[in-house]
Amino acid sequence: MLYREAGDFKSTYPSDNQTFPIRFDRYAYWALIGFAFLVVPFLLTDYWANSIVIPLLIYVIAALGLNILIGYCGQLSLGTGAFMAVGAYATFKLTTAFPWMPIYIVFILAGLVTAAVGVLFGLPSLKIKGFYLAVATLAAQFFLIWLFTRVGWFFNDSATGMISMPERTVFGVLVTGPAASAMAVYMTCLVFVVGMAWLARNLTRGTVGRTWMSIRDMDIAAEIIGVNPLIAKLTAFAVSSFFVGVAGALLFGVYLGAAEAGEAFGINKSFLVLFMVIIGGLGSILGSFLGAAFLIVLPVLLKVFLVDALGWPADLARHLEVMIIGALIVLVLIVEPHGMAALWRTAKEKLRLWPFPH
Amino acid sequence: MSDTVLFAFEAAINGLTVGIMYSLVALGFVLIFKASGIFNFAQGVMALFAALTLVGLQEGAIPFAHLINATFGTSIHHFGFNIPTLIAIPLTIAVMVGFAWLVERIVLKHLVNQEPIILFMATIGLAYFLEGLGDIMWGAEVKRLDVGLPQGGNIWFEENTQWLGFGNENFYGFYIDTLNLYALVIAAILVTALVIFSQYTKQGRALRAVADDHQAALSVGISLRFIWVLTWSIAGIVALVAGIMWGSKSGVQFSLSLIALKALPVLILGGFTSIPGAIVGGLLIGVGEKLFDFFMQPIIGGATENWFAYMLALAFLLFRPQGLFGEKIIERV
Amino acid sequence: MTVEQREQVPMLDTQTEGYVTADGRQIGGVVMELKNITLRFGGVVAIKDISFDIRHGEIRAIIGPNGAGKSSMLNVISGFYNPQEGELIYKGYKRPQMRPYKVSRMGIARTFQNIALFEGMSVLDNIMTGRMHHMKAGFLSQAFWWGAAAREEAENREAVEKIIDFLEIQAIRKTPVSRLPYGLKKRVELARALAAEPQILLLDEPMAGMNVEEKEDMSRFILDVNDEFGTTTVLIEHDMGVVMDLSDRVVVMDYGKKIGDGTPEEVMNNQDVIDAYLGVSHD
Ligand SMILES: Nc1ncnc2c1ncn2[C@@H]1O[C@H](COP(=O)(O)OP(=O)(O)OP(=O)(O)O)[C@@H](O)[C@H]1O
Numbered sequence: 001m002l003y004r005e006a007g008d009f010k011s012t013y014p015s016d017n018q019t020f021p022i023r024f025d026r027y028a029y030w031a032l033i034g035f036a037f038l039v040v041p042f043l044l045t046d047y048w049a050n051s052i053v054i055p056l057l058i059y060v061i062a063a064l065g066l067n068i069l070i071g072y073c074g075q076l077s078l079g080t081g082a083f084m085a086v087g088a089y090a091t092f093k094l095t096t097a098f099p100w101m102p103i104y105i106v107f108i109l110a111g112l113v114t115a116a117v118g119v120l121f122g123l124p125s126l127k128i129k130g131f132y133l134a135v136a137t138l139a140a141q142f143f144l145i146w147l148f149t150r151v152g153w154f155f156n157d158s159a160t161g162m163i164s165m166p167e168r169t170v171f172g173v174l175v176t177g178p179a180a181s182a183m184a185v186y187m188t189c190l191v192f193v194v195g196m197a198w199l200a201r202n203l204t205r206g207t208v209g210r211t212w213m214s215i216r217d218m219d220i221a222a223e224i225i226g227v228n229p230l231i232a233k234l235t236a237f238a239v240s241s242f243f244v245g246v247a248g249a250l251l252f253g254v255y256l257g258a259a260e261a262g263e264a265f266g267i268n269k270s271f272l273v274l275f276m277v278i279i280g281g282l283g284s285i286l287g288s289f290l291g292a293a294f295l296i297v298l299p300v301l302l303k304v305f306l307v308d309a310l311g312w313p314a315d316l317a318r319h320l321e322v323m324i325i326g327a328l329i330v331l332v333l334i335v336e337p338h339g340m341a342a343l344w345r346t347a348k349e350k351l352r353l354w355p356f357p358h
Numbered sequence: 359m360s361d362t363v364l365f366a367f368e369a370a371i372n373g374l375t376v377g378i379m380y381s382l383v384a385l386g387f388v389l390i391f392k393a394s395g396i397f398n399f400a401q402g403v404m405a406l407f408a409a410l411t412l413v414g415l416q417e418g419a420i421p422f423a424h425l426i427n428a429t430f431g432t433s434i435h436h437f438g439f440n441i442p443t444l445i446a447i448p449l450t451i452a453v454m455v456g457f458a459w460l461v462e463r464i465v466l467k468h469l470v471n472q473e474p475i476i477l478f479m480a481t482i483g484l485a486y487f488l489e490g491l492g493d494i495m496w497g498a499e500v501k502r503l504d505v506g507l508p509q510g511g512n513i514w515f516e517e518n519t520q521w522l523g524f525g526n527e528n529f530y531g532f533y534i535d536t537l538n539l540y541a542l543v544i545a546a547i548l549v550t551a552l553v554i555f556s557q558y559t560k561q562g563r564a565l566r567a568v569a570d571d572h573q574a575a576l577s578v579g580i581s582l583r584f585i586w587v588l589t590w591s592i593a594g595i596v597a598l599v600a601g602i603m604w605g606s607k608s609g610v611q612f613s614l615s616l617i618a619l620k621a622l623p624v625l626i627l628g629g630f631t632s633i634p635g636a637i638v639g640g641l642l643i644g645v646g647e648k649l650f651d652f653f654m655q656p657i658i659g660g661a662t663e664n665w666f667a668y669m670l671a672l673a674f675l676l677f678r679p680q681g682l683f684g685e686k687i688i689e690r691v
Numbered sequence: 692m693t694v695e696q697r698e699q700v701p702m703l704d705t706q707t708e709g710y711v712t713a714d715g716r717q718i719g720g721v722v723m724e725l726k727n728i729t730l731r732f733g734g735v736v737a738i739k740d741i742s743f744d745i746r747h748g749e750i751r752a753i754i755g756p757n758g759a760g761k762s763s764m765l766n767v768i769s770g771f772y773n774p775q776e777g778e779l780i781y782k783g784y785k786r787p788q789m790r791p792y793k794v795s796r797m798g799i800a801r802t803f804q805n806i807a808l809f810e811g812m813s814v815l816d817n818i819m820t821g822r823m824h825h826m827k828a829g830f831l832s833q834a835f836w837w838g839a840a841a842r843e844e845a846e847n848r849e850a851v852e853k854i855i856d857f858l859e860i861q862a863i864r865k866t867p868v869s870r871l872p873y874g875l876k877k878r879v880e881l882a883r884a885l886a887a888e889p890q891i892l893l894l895d896e897p898m899a900g901m902n903v904e905e906k907e908d909m910s911r912f913i914l915d916v917n918d919e920f921g922t923t924t925v926l927i928e929h930d931m932g933v934v935m936d937l938s939d940r941v942v943v944m945d946y947g948k949k950i951g952d953g954t955p956e957e958v959m960n961n962q963d964v965i966d967a968y969l970g971v972s973h974d
């Protein structure tokens with residue numbers, strides 16, 4: 001009887017329009033935030049941080065970004081990997097060129113650089129749609145990666161062709177480089193996730209979000225009723241790339257520490273994030289969290305069960321994982337095109353009516 | 359003739375033979391797109407899977423041997439006999455038809471009225487599934503595929519093109535893999551067969567009817583589901599041909615499925631609904647990327663093949679969104 | 692002159708002459724005038740040299756058999772099609788070729804023959820999208836949900852709620868549009884157009900496929916909108932009864948040509964019109 005909507009009436013429009021209209025959800029949300037900020041940092045072991053928690057947080061940001069583009073604005077992109085690379089390489093260039101620059105500012109600037117590149121490659125979306133656009137984003141994917149591996153300026157002509165992250169501190173605490181503590185890295189990622197999820201929520205609840213969705217649902221009608229497609233699409237590309245760029249910056253800056261464009265940000269990254277968005281739920285912020293969590297946890301689970309417990313060879317487990325993910329994508333699209341988020345919503349509706357289902 | 363021109367020619371010929379591969383994969387795309395409006399991302403992986411199956415059958419490998427060994431601690435790999443190529447190929451075709459049937463049953467049937475973009479993403483899922491399945495079924499190591507096609511350079515071609523050097527001392531004639539000449543011939547036969555099939559058989563006419571107008575075709579009693587199984591089967595056979603070509607040349611390996619991606623720009627050039635378009639587009643891109651790389655290498659560095667096709671397609675899209683041979687799309691409300 | 696400046700030009704000069712309808716409504720001057728419009732699609736001539744005008748506050752019907760070019764005419768008005776010939780005078784100024792979203796910004800809203808709602812959004816969001824021009828909060832304000840963004844959202848929600856009450860769709864405001872039955876969708880589409888508070892409202896067969904009761908409701912809404920807000924309305928409709936009841940003046944089209952123009956009675960007695968409708972099946 002805790003989870004109730006009845007008696008929870010809204011008397012003003014803003015309160016009817018808030019993020020968690022049901023009181024119980026609101027409490028749960030604050031409890032979760034409190035837990036993430038105040039409890040998790042002290043429980044976190046290096047294993048958990050590196051294999052699950054930190055990649056999860058970083059991919060949540062990437063998934064949020066791609067979801068804005070595909071799920072909200074309906075523009076398919078297969079160039080996520082390359083845009084993450086832009087964020088990573090911008091981070092590298094900025095930290096090495098301006099060593100005094102605070103690292104959080106660097107991450108944000110890296111996001112902005114990516115946004116600019118995203119807009120550039122988003123321009124074709126004004127003329128082309130659907131999978132035609134997918135091909136245009138593939139151009140971004142392959143061209144940018146080629147650029148980053150071929151042009152010495154981008155990796156400061158390092159002999160290995162890799163970029164590596166110098167050490168940086170925030171308030172005296174080391175957050176980048178191999179010596180940074182799991183707690184510092186975790187807190188950095190958490191701050192970005194919370195901040196960016198909040199931005200995403202704000203942008204999708206108001207006019208900007210509605211113009212995106214109108215383009216997604218019926219672009220011609222949207223233009224006739226007054227949506228400027230140029231602005232709608234380019235803002236979607238910009239915001240999406242900003243998110244993806246920050247994710248790439250974090251992935252390189254605080255997680256990998258060193259990277260080579262082709263390996264770390266290849267086309268498979270694009271697909272990974274795309275799958276997170278599809279499985280989690282197109283057009284849903286919660287879905288981006290669920291999808292990222294699912295695809296980060298799945299391989300770890302498979303490894304623990306199949307490789308560690310049953311003694312399978314690692315590559316076999318990996319092939320099985322590829323197969324499972326593929327099957328899941330098809331399954332989700334057939335059963336519930338809005339992914340885990342929609343399943344969650346349905347479950348909640350059931351719960352809300354329980355024990356009187358009518 | 360000067361060295362540069364001759365080398366450029368050689369690059370172009372090289373490109374032509376890669377282009378045939380692109381064309382073949384693109385051909386599979388077009389077939390499925392015409393009949394069902396589905397943009398089948400899995401076409402390249404289908405080629406990989408078909409080639410893997412063919413090799414597996416030829417060698418008498420036990421399917422899922424790795425999986426069985428890992429679960430039961432056994433150590434089995436082969437049945438102990440080889441299947442002759444002439445039997446293995448029909449068997450592989452049967453597998454591809456079975457796959458087509460399963461795809462229709464399990465996937466397409468449930469996604470009939472979805473938007474194209476959803477269907478496209480579903481085929482990406484399918485591609486991943488099939489890739490994982492192929493690796494688990496037959497093992498992931500690079501395999502040699504030999505169906506008896508001759509290997510190595512073609513002496514005859516080389517000798518008979520030497521005069522093109524017009525007295526250039528350094529020129530011994532163009533080098534070309536014999537295999538590629540075969541590929542050219544086989545591709546031509548395949549396209550001819552397809553044309554004959556679609557013009558002169560009952561199923562072929564049904565296929566064209568569906569491609570022209572879904573509703574009308576349905577109303578005269580053509581079974582859409584049958585047509586889908588049919589097109590996916592044909593696409594499977596085309597994939598097998600592509601798989602054999604590529605596999606004989608560079609071994610059966612994952613890179614094969616990456617060709618699927620190159621087929622996308624090919625389709626943009628050729629148009630999604632045009633069979634000649636797929637062929638011409640494939641050749642254009644194959645030649646284009648080799649020539650571009652040849653001339654640009656000294657200036658901007660090599661490996662431009664990675665992106666040239668996509669950039670070309672992108673530039674092209676901006677001016678002619680419907681492709682070279684495609685029909686213009688008119689939007690209405 | 693920029694679009695904004697042009698909008699500020701007073702409409703006085705177009706409001707000189709008007710007329711009073713049978714039921715005593717004052718109809719104003721010409722707001723929009725279409726002059727010799729010709730629209731071709733390749734070989735097909737969808738509109739052939741058509742001229743007519745729309746007066747302030749009137750309900751102007753366009754009728755004609757299927758394929759006559761009625762929807763194409765609305766598409767010309769909303770800027771989706773560019774006619775090869777002819778000009779369109781809006782509020783006394785020749786309108787240059789412009790993108791549809793700019794046209795809509797100049798006070799022209801519409802519904803579509805084949806419902807064009809945003810299926811993935813709720814009823815409320817659909818209608819709020821129609822209000823876009825009344826919301827000016829900048830991008831950053833929205834991103835941080837500071838100041839203007841939150842305030843505007845609440846203000847415009849209020850305006851939208853009025854329309855929701857007016858069209859009696861309170862119960863479905865949070866429902867995803869895709870779950871609504873056809874008749875309600877048509878109503879939501881009208882709501883979305885009204886939300887823009889347009890000066891000219893274009894309705895493309897708003898009652899197609901409805902039963903008698905639904906048609907009566909819709910007719911009432913159209914009349915009420917016209918009465919309460921004085922919205923100029925252009926209406927395409929096949930049901931002659933509805934046209935006779937609602938409209939002040941009627942343009943009749945056939946094969947892209949104008950074959951009649953006048954009050955419903957005049958048009959009904961026009962021999963060309965009778966001929967055009969004879970033997971032509973329409974619903
Ligand atoms: N985008 C387009 N491309 C080509 N032809 C078109 C296009 N839009 C309309 N037409 C043609 O223009 C003519 C008029 O069409 P329109 O839709 O305006 O007719 P209508 O009067 O609205 O008919 P209905 O009563 O059936 O809605 C038709 O012959 C139609 O096929």
Ligand SMILES: [Mg+2]
Pocket residue numbers: 761762763804895
């Ligand atoms: Mg019409």
